[in-house]
Amino acid sequence: MWVVPGVRKELHMVMVCVVMACSFQLMCLFRCFSSSFEPKFQWRSTNRHGGNDDGGRLRRES
Structure with missing residues (x-):
């Protein structure tokens, strides 16, 4: 590939941003x-992040 080093660096940054x-x-x-298929997983993740029961209740109703 024939690419100017400067352009190649910018392309690399763009690719990293796109992948991220x-x-x-x-x-x-x-x-x-x-969360839609496994309610238990959702409850566990909210508890791990310090979410209170109200948040879990609202999430379950929606």
């Missing part, structure tokens, strides 16, 4: 799916 954004969205999707 994609992985973040995948994590959000996985969390949504797991």
Whole structure:
């Protein structure tokens, strides 16, 4: 590949940003799916993050 070193560096940064954004969205999707399919997992995650029972109750109703 014939790429100028400066441009190559910028492309690398863009790729890193894109990969990070994609992985973040995948994590959000996985969390949504797991919470809809496994209520227990949702309860455990809220308790681990210090969430109170009201938050869990509201999340269960929605």
